[in-house]
Amino acid sequence: MAKREIQIASAIERALTELGISPPEGGVKVERPARLEHGDYATSVALELSKQLGKNPRSFAQEIIETRAISEIPHLKGIELAGPGFINFRLMYSHLHESLLELLRQGEDDFARSELGHGEKIQLEFVSANPTGPLHVGNAWWASYGDAIKRVLERSGFNVKTEYYVNDTGGQIRTLGESLLARRSNQAPPEDGYQGEYVVELAKKYNGPDDVLEAGKFAVKENLAAIKASLLNLNINFDEWFSQASIEESGAVDETIEILASMGATYEKEGALWLEATRFGDNRDRVLRKSDGYFTYLAGDIAYHRNKFLVRGFDRVIDIFGADHHGQVASLKAAMSALGIEAQRLEILIGQMVSLVEGDRKVKFSKRAGNIVSMEWLVSELGPAVTRLLSLSSSLDRAAVIDIEEAKSTSMDNPAYYIQYAHARIASIFRVAESRGVLVRELAEVPLDLLKTPRELELIRTLISLPDVVDDAAISRAPQRIVAWLKSLASAFHGFYHDCPILAEGIEEDLLQARLQLAKATQIGLRVALFLVGIEAPEQM
């Protein structure tokens, strides 16, 4: 809850105390009603408590309203008893002006920043696509998500490190090397190899020996460079690129398996070493070391996650997996439990598959078959802002459908431009103000209380809700809430811009100054929120 809600909630708690009633478990909830006619803030506490107290909710609400504590709520203008027992609070506009002033004093660095996370150390792993080819559209989707979650968590006071786990070892690298060598000698790649055209390009650049592993390593290096470049195109940078080979070479996998074995969590069967995962909540046991002596992917992943928790000391680890890797979740959590790490500290978010349609036609893609729709292509078609906004407009849980035709054809009235345009318009106002020699007064000299038309008040209301939205997005790992807020803020601003001229003839100097400050505050809000979703705030369009 934001500051104002907390003020009111604590007043209600004092009111209950006056009446000799203990507050509900989890505290009194105060919310902002969807409709303005229901007041600025409302509580349903009377409805919640009336049954256990054997009271009529409406008369109980009336008792609360009449307490001294309620009458002392700052900025209080009126109270209403509504519906089955809601208490609606109406505040004077001064509460909005006070909050606006606070926002302006905090500025871009501090507004909507909180200490919710108390510096908790979080490691956030996402994308982690195998470096066997270019990133596809789904990777772009989840990458935008992961990056935005990082930004939002940091704003809420968490200490976040992002990481890309590079699967640079194992059978797939061998397969990749085989495919490359085949292409170099102008042959078709193996049937289960990588068929993509990009392998032909890699083969042209490769002048090493006819060695599958050498060729594979070369291809990985090249692919990884391409992956980094595409992510950078989307304004995404990782703190760490963690090599799977490095963890195997360091002996950490052996070490981890020995620990699991010493704890009696493993057994041998048919020449392989198994993890007794069923004992820890998985629905089947899992192989750690194959009968050919090689470790499974899972074994490496367990060692890697052990490293995150026990070697690097993260309090919490968040992984974002694609839905096609959902099967790993139970195994990995089981392994953590077996290692004595509470499974709750490992949080795995699943990104549902992204599909493409072009008109009525479904576009299928698969990395092995080579007909992937690359992230590179998508970003070049739509631009980074539209790509990020489109992916952050829906929840990670939903299997998104992108209509390529529509994404392209509607790009001119895309919400991304709608939001960016608001920012550009504000920048333009300040450019014009400067060119006309308008002096922007010191904040303390500006009568913000002149802002009282519905447009101005609505804009302020939307603006000051951002701190709550950010914390909520952080807790729920839901950066799409920031996008929703941006859309509503842009809408409130465009309405204000249309109806409330700032620099036009006949606008009194005091009002001009107040409106300039409101524009300034909007600029701050836009810049903060656009940064959180990784979208550029343009000065002009």
Next chain:
RNA sequence: GCCCCUGUAGCUCAGCGGAUAGAGCAGUUGCCUUCUAAGCAAUUGGUCGUAGGUUCGAUUCCUACCGGGGGCGCCA
């Protein structure tokens, strides 16, 4: 068969247990001597998959069923 996600306007999607369910696109219609019309305003469009349950109150939580997607390897 088992596990995960999902079903909201013609389409793509929001929606923190609350009051009359929202946005964009698509449709219809107004507004540029003005700080950028990439804008504003009006209007059409809904049995929130179905049936139960919990609750003062359910689109939201629980159960079952029906549709859609994904996963159930000594692949990664």
